[in-house]
Amino acid sequence: MRNLLKYLVLHIVCFGCVFPLSAGEDSLAEVERATIQDEVISAFHNSMGFDYLTKEESSAINLDSILNYLESTKQYNTYFELERILIKSYLFRGEIRLAIDWSEQMYSKASALSHALGTALALNAISEVYSYTGRNQEAGSAHVQALEMFDQMSGEGIHVRMLLLELVEHNLRIRNFTEAAYFMTRLNRFPADSLSEQEQAVRHVFNAYCQLFKGSVKTARQHLDEVEHLREKLIPGIMQHFLIAEAMYWERIGEYEKSLTTYDAFLHTDYAEINSSLYKEVLQDKADLLVKMGRKEEAYKQYGLVFSYIKSSFEKNYPKEIDQLTTRFQADRLTYQNERDRLFSYRFYLGGIIVCTLVLFLFLYLSWKKIFRLQESKHSQEVMIRKAERAIQKKNMFLSNMSHEVRTPLNAIVGFSAVLASDDDSFDEESRKEFCEIIKVNSFQLLKLINDILDFSDFENDNITFNIRPYDAVKLCREASETVSASRKLEVELRYDTELSELMIDTDDARLRQVLINLLVNATKFTKEGSIVLKLELSDPNTAFFSVTDTGCGIPLEKQGLIFERFEKLNDFAQGSGLGLSICQLIVTYMRGRIWVDSNYTQGARFCFTHPLKYKSKEEDAV
Incomplete structure (x- = not known):
């Protein structure tokens, strides 16, 4: 949020320090806090989620104190909006662990409060965390669930547009072009005059993406030309995608040198690593382009850069991805060396023997593991059968007890109620009061019995609530x-x-x-x-x-x-x-x-x- 920090510095100079965020602050400080909250949320919305808070900006606005104040005053809409922005900022800054922790906390809190907007925003944040950690199937499910919740709410058009854009990007990444086109069509239905300049630009960029993957390079060029006059106004997050889309366009029409130049232009910008996941993909795309151009020596070095970047930046957050990339990098290096010197062809035979040996060991290991699992499954079934038998016994005992426990007070209530309702005048007023007392006692006994059953059922189904x-x-x-x-x-x-x-x-x-x-x-x-x-x-x-x-x-x-x-x-x-x-x-x-x-x-x-x-x-x- 490029202009936000300047805005904050101006206010710090005017007021002497960042205002305290406590329940007793004066009305002027409340106005200042509300203004900054609106600035942060507005900037995030206008950028379609591509703008974010840097560490310096988060510290300058004292975001933790703002969140605590909003929670204490039950301003949950603004609270969850800011939490959503904070999680996106963690992702852009590569702080994946913090993003995971905050998204789980946000979802738990929104669910506990039954806050629809908060739950939808939390699901949106969780889906992005899944995307950044390579769990594409879970990311797609969370995206769709969040979209269904937003569709059920009125007045949440900006959130729907942001989420549709994420769904387009997600489906393009997993090469599901049919779904990407469907969500892009939905996004295109929003009238252009209701969108900010940044929103219009990013929509054109992603339309270009879709057209390039579909093979319509001419239409893609038209969308990219629409962005040209806004180029100087684009925020870094959107400018990233514009340069990448342009590089893809040049590659599709066979202008490999222009494509390579555009990739290099992107990689040499100050904001290239804002989106670490996207930066890694561009490094990979450039390496693949060099292979396509026949410049295998440079491609080999580029693959080395991809490996080094992920190894240094993502080792703690993406261990599986590092393993996969290491395997691919080693395979690419071996292929390159084999093409360079075919005299060492015996390595293929050696590799074949090793692979066969590994497959044999893998087969033996899997066979042993299957036998072990069968034995474990059999033991688990026996334990479950015993538990089921005990549960049935308990259930039968419970039903037997309940039939007696319910019948006894009911008999008393029905019997004495019938006596009181009869026209028999043989009972004096004292006896009738005694009958009423008996009905009251048995009614309370029956009510306690039912309450116990309902309470236990709520605990069993984890549906109990506590007011601490x-x-x-x-x-x-x-x-x-x-x-x-x-x-x-x-x-x-x-x-x-x-x-x-x-x-x-x-x-x-x-x-x-x-x-x-x-x-x-x-x-x-x-x-x-x-x-x-x-x-x-x-x-x-x-x-x-x-x-x-x-x-x-x-x-x-x-x-x-x-x-x-x-x-x-x-x-x-x-x-x-x-x-x-x-x-x-x-x-x-x-x-x-x-x-x-x-x-x-x-x-x-x-x-x-x-x-x-x-x-x-x-x-x-x-x-």
């Missing part, structure tokens, strides 16, 4: 114990012990409350005398420790290892789905905690679990 925010664990524990005390007729003492006055943790208060209430309700089911104690303390400065201790019947040691399994019940005749503790474990595990039964406690049962004070996502844990 700071919350006082001391207050939450007190509310959970009061809820259980008020909702159940307890025959034992239920108390809450803690020495903490306040303990702020990052959690989903509803989910943590669900765990605590589940553990307390379980304790009330199996404790007929004594007490139930909910305790909160710190196990270390960064971790909260919760425990629910009762003086009930306890849990046999042989069942303590299975108690958190789905559909497992301590007492098969007690009410419940057998999912409550499984759900507790899933919630605690999601919050990066651990839950267990204290096997050292023998006066009843004690359930313990930990919860970190600061929540870290899976991505943060991986870092």
Whole structure:
């Protein structure tokens, strides 16, 4: 973004420094930030994605702070637009690893927010990352998926045009000329007066590409002539493609010297290596042209330049491509030497023997590997069969339990509802209130059963959502114990012990409350005398420790290892789905905690679990 840096320098001089990007900045700084955001996005759109941010420009505008501010203020449209530009800039600058990390992060965030534009832009960015890393099949799929999403949105014409251009380039690269022509036709439907000069120029250049691959060199020349009067205004990214298209044109009409001169003109520009992938292709095309011209000595040196460039610039990012290019380079060198000195023809025979030997070893290796895979597959099938049998048993047990658990409260609800609805006057008002209470209790029991099943299904399908925010664990524990005390007729003492006055943790208060209430309700089911104690303390400065201790019947040691399994019940005749503790474990595990039964406690049962004070996502844990 060539003019952006000058624009920034002017504002830095005027204001003394780059303005701080924080929530408390004044309205003037907000206007300056908004202006720069618009400048960056507008420049990117007007160039059809061929303009980008240099490292100096990213530092000058303090892009990280801008993104943080936009996210904190929920300006997600602008946030995802800038992330898209940042990823494209990483690709142009050859920082492929950063582009991969940011595109994955962008897609995850957009999906979590169900943000349509953000998801489409993320898919667009991912497709470009695939293209730059040579994964053409995945790139094509991501491109098409992004286009389908943009087509479903209104007012996103610029994104559709940019994506259509990328699809044309992608299909030309993989020699799928039919698809390239289809997407080019779509791009040509946009009226010229709605396009910027840069957009018009790049559309003519890519029309020329398509016509050259189709063999229509005359039409291609017409498109290139349309760009000539804009030549001085072209940004480097578009100028690259113009020079390459012109070189291809001269080559198609047999003007090899002019083609070679144009390739050299491109390779000697300051911006030749802006698009590292394109630069490598031009080096390769020039080498192929030298071979076509019969200048094999120069071609050999050019292939060496291609090899050296990829070896020095892309070794960390393209290991597979380097291996392939090394093989090709060595084969080209061997062919050249054989043509130069045919006296060494015996090397072909030696090469044949080596190849046959390698093929034999490869055949033996593949045969051994196939046998090994068959054995491994057989073992995997046996394991899966055992798992399936166990799953069927669990399912049958679950269905049996559910038929009983659902029928019992339903019978009570239906029976007592029928009594209340009847005209029988033999029941007094007190009895009717008792019947209503029974209906209420059984309704709550049925609702909890259904909620447990739905919660477990959401966890199984990875469809659960958590609302993580700071919350006082001391207050939450007190509310959970009061809820259980008020909702159940307890025959034992239920108390809450803690020495903490306040303990702020990052959690989903509803989910943590669900765990605590589940553990307390379980304790009330199996404790007929004594007490139930909910305790909160710190196990270390960064971790909260919760425990629910009762003086009930306890849990046999042989069942303590299975108690958190789905559909497992301590007492098969007690009410419940057998999912409550499984759900507790899933919630605690999601919050990066651990839950267990204290096997050292023998006066009843004690359930313990930990919860970190600061929540870290899976991505943060991986870092």
